[in-house]
């Protein structure tokens with residue numbers, strides 16, 4: 001069931017990062033609970049990942065057990081204005097399912113490449129929308145047992161949820177979303193507009209992990225980096241995108257170390273030039 005020494009660069013959108021000691025691609029919620037109990041019994045750390053689209057895994061990889069929740073746990077059902085989906089359901093598929101059923105609320109999610117579990121952890125959002133406010137209930141495994149919370153118990157805030165703080169060991173397995181009835185034509189047009197904006201503004205032709213930094217209050221990250229003259233700056237194979245300076249992209253061969261060095265240099269320059277401390281939005285996991 002476990003794969004030993006699994007290269008995590010194969011399952012992250014940036015395509016960098018060292019190995020997981022033990023890797024499992026979960027096929028069921030029961031697999032997730034079993035992996036968590038195994039790690040608890042053996043005293044091993046456990047890390048959960050989805051599609052790896054918001055991750056920078058360090059070159060030394062991740063010790064202990066890494067559980068991936070992706071395609072094998074991706075079913076979704078619609079009932080009235082509710083969609084209940086497994087954590088591995090892609091946001092793009094969910095947005096299209098909502099469109100098919102004439103449900104509005106998920107238009108913002110159409111171009112976000114990750115899954116629902118990662119989106120819940122991150123409170124993913126775009127174009128004024130966020131996943132948190134749409135959530136009714138979340139099922140998760142904690143301490144090897146299946147449990148559930150409703151939205152109010154998640155303390156969603158900008159790119160933040162309770163899962164990032166005191167509930168770090170909770171693994172989301174399924175989420176119930178509540179949408180509103182809407183016009184299919186309007187939903188379709190809105191999604192197309194968002195997709196067009198992404199294609200024109202984001203460097204989708206290169207591997208990346210999306211926006212590198214959280215937006216500091218009152219500022220946009222891309223213009224700050226650009227004003228500091230860092231657009232196109234490169235460390236090894238990691239580059240500040242020429243198309244959108246808020247994205248770091250992989251050019252040629254790159255190591256995680258290249259991205260970490262570039263992130264540090266950007267943070268230092270922006271602090272020096274503007275007095276603004278940039279906080280990574282991407283999740284940096286593992287060891288050097």
Ligand SMILES: Cc1cc2nc3c(=O)[nH]c(=O)nc-3n(C[C@H](O)[C@H](O)[C@H](O)COP(=O)(O)OP(=O)(O)OC[C@H]3O[C@@H](n4cnc5c(N)ncnc54)[C@H](O)[C@@H]3O)c2cc1C
Nearest residue numbers: 050051052053054114115117118119121124125126172210
């Ligand atoms: C080109 C591009 C564009 C993007 N645009 C956006 C955007 O507009 N808005 C936005 O918010 N994000 C964006 N992202 C980032 C990313 O797609 C989202 O944050 C996405 O929701 C992450 O999902 P994932 O499955 O890839 O999670 P991962 O990257 O695998 O994991 C992210 C975090 O969630 C945790 N996690 C994952 N699954 C679970 C689970 N089942 N239970 C508990 N914790 C879990 C992981 O431990 C990790 O800390 C973009 C990324 C790319 C590459």
